Amino acid sequence: MVPHAKTARRKQARPSELVAAALDLFVEKGFAATRAEEVATRAGVSKGTLFLYFASKEDLFKAVVRENISGLYPEWSVELDNYTGSTAELLHYCMQAWWSRFGDTKASGISKLIMSEARNFPELASFYQQEVVEPGSALIRRILQRGVDRGEFHPIDMRYGVYVVLAPMMFLVTWKHSLGACLPAQTGIVPQEYLRFQIDTILRGLARPAAAPPKGSAP
Amino acid sequence: MVPHAKTARRKQARPSELVAAALDLFVEKGFAATRAEEVATRAGVSKGTLFLYFASKEDLFKAVVRENISGLYPEWSVELDNYTGSTAELLHYCMQAWWSRFGDTKASGISKLIMSEARNFPELASFYQQEVVEPGSALIRRILQRGVDRGEFHPIDMRYGVYVVLAPMMFLVTWKHSLGACLPAQTGIVPQEYLRFQIDTILRGLARPAAAPPKGSAP
Amino acid sequence: MVPHAKTARRKQARPSELVAAALDLFVEKGFAATRAEEVATRAGVSKGTLFLYFASKEDLFKAVVRENISGLYPEWSVELDNYTGSTAELLHYCMQAWWSRFGDTKASGISKLIMSEARNFPELASFYQQEVVEPGSALIRRILQRGVDRGEFHPIDMRYGVYVVLAPMMFLVTWKHSLGACLPAQTGIVPQEYLRFQIDTILRGLARPAAAPPKGSAP
Amino acid sequence: MVPHAKTARRKQARPSELVAAALDLFVEKGFAATRAEEVATRAGVSKGTLFLYFASKEDLFKAVVRENISGLYPEWSVELDNYTGSTAELLHYCMQAWWSRFGDTKASGISKLIMSEARNFPELASFYQQEVVEPGSALIRRILQRGVDRGEFHPIDMRYGVYVVLAPMMFLVTWKHSLGACLPAQTGIVPQEYLRFQIDTILRGLARPAAAPPKGSAP
């Protein structure tokens, strides 16, 4: 009844090993082009075993997303709540964190993959929309709202304000995994600099106009 | 023995007809999901004939990209040269033009296709880089430089300034052909509003700060 | 545009060849246990070719039924219309015809197969019900009704009358392809004798009681 | 070291529990469609344990058939000996009893199973032939002979007379577990009415013709 120690340890490890192998391959070759057996082999198990843990290839993909992306949000959410500095600094901080925890990581390949294959796997697309896009957008919205509420930003139409932040991030990731991957190394974008420039510009674009010239300026 | 005039004309047209059909289908369904026979049928020929003109489906893809990436640029270049209004207006104008002449067009599907398939077709990626990305970036750079030169924008690091404009455009196109195509109609982005918001923000971000009210300017 | 003679002849022949091979194998091994490739191989083509002519294995099965069973009904229907003898004779004749044209034929294996696999292929079951059982029942009903109308049979509840004829037929076929196929040859049923006995009994069971003692017998 | 009483009892019961579970499932879903694990689960053991007691699924099937084919016959045999009414009534009675004790029971699924799988398990087929078909036929033969002996039936060729009774029964059971299970509920046969009609007809078919009305019998 009680599983044996060795077996149990293996059984617990299997899903993560499979998810890790799947992440590698999905990012490297795309969802459709990755064969289930290849994932299994890379994880050191047989094809059958893969389906012991994941009901389908799509299920496996969902696990990859959950384990590599969705899981990032709670941490960010907490950090956001506890942040005490200016919203401008917060945005800078978040972008740096996003880059180091996600953009600069294999996981960002998933975002690009979704862009590529959404049309052919609508089920995955809507899963990703719910699991990643919406929470992510909500997080950005909270940052922007914080800026507005604290008088740092002027009022923002949130339907589109979110994209002011999101678009440069997604572009970077998409570029990195497509054209950027085909170009000679020095040709392209240096992500850190790219992001700094984008945020600086965005922040100026969102900032509340400087208060009317201070005291004494009027007669 | 001499080919019938009509037949001859047809024969010459074949490749273009096939490429046109392929463009439609690749944009509509993606590369992998488009079946060779479907392309042939839409072009009014048999499956065998397709392979008479293109050695493989990949070859056809390359032809599609090459034949459809072309000169929107000269027109824009001229317009840009002749423009007399403010650079802010110019940027608004260019974005509208870009959307109606490209973004809202089948051609934008090509950009998305390139993003999706770049890894599988590296030669195409660099071809696209040279033929599209670089001229396009140059155009944007000219606009920004114009703003700087006329004192409308503050100085800009052009290596990244370009992306401030480019990223929102590419994101829009990518989104439209991927997640945007899978979502219920009203859920998503309204491109015109999206673009207006982005440009307004960018412009504020790029704008030269209003001259500090000169001291003693008040009565 | 015009298919070449040899090719055309082949193309026309393919479906029948495949159906013939499928009949053999379905009867021999059952529907589920017959592999599509085996059918193709026996028909002398590749697996791919099979699916060129039949969209699925179930489709192939339907073709087998249509070509080997449904096609028998029109002939019977005509014979039935034109028959001038007594209904008892007609029933004898039909049974003999049924046996020689169907029961004693590989096609009868299909009926047994349906009995075996109906539960697992409900789609096939209802197809067979419509395509075979119902027309067959209608034919039997017509015979019985003829007997009633001509005063040869006493009135019959047709909901169950049909089964009086059908049950012995189906039993024979089922038995032949199951237990009967496993028994030493002489042990079993001799179909012709079996059928004769059944019909004789049934006919007595259905017959109108002999007319009241002929006229004049009474005072 | 000495096995716990309960455990021991359990161990002994295991095979029967497995066979019982298998009976349910084989009858419900057929042999091929029943998964070994499902049988094990229903019996409350693990998949591995199943194969501890039965070398293969086929072996399990054989055990199911063998364990469930058994003695309804002695009871009937006695009833038959003691019956004092007319043979027509006896036949009616036996049919009702057969339906309620067998046809309407899981056990009838076994007969259908045998029909379906006989070709794949010829030993089972002959086992079934000896254990079930032959004793059953003998019983029917006794009933018919009784009718003949008492002058209720006209002389019968027993080689085929038996089937006049048997065929409708087997057809009913086969139908019930195949097509009948796939049809909308009201479409099909109502067993009780079906049986009544069959027997009535059969009895008329077997009955000794009423003595010709003796001449001059009328006043």
Next chain:
DNA sequence: GATGAATGAGTGTTCATTCAT
């Protein structure tokens, strides 16, 4: 004995590509 994790052969279906005509 009992478990349940692991296996891997097996199969319907698709589709780019070939080639005889």
Next chain:
DNA sequence: TATGAATGAACACTCATTCAT
């Protein structure tokens, strides 16, 4: 040139069976 019949490799998923624990 053009056709379209034919091919066969590819692939996700299932499940009876094994075996280390």
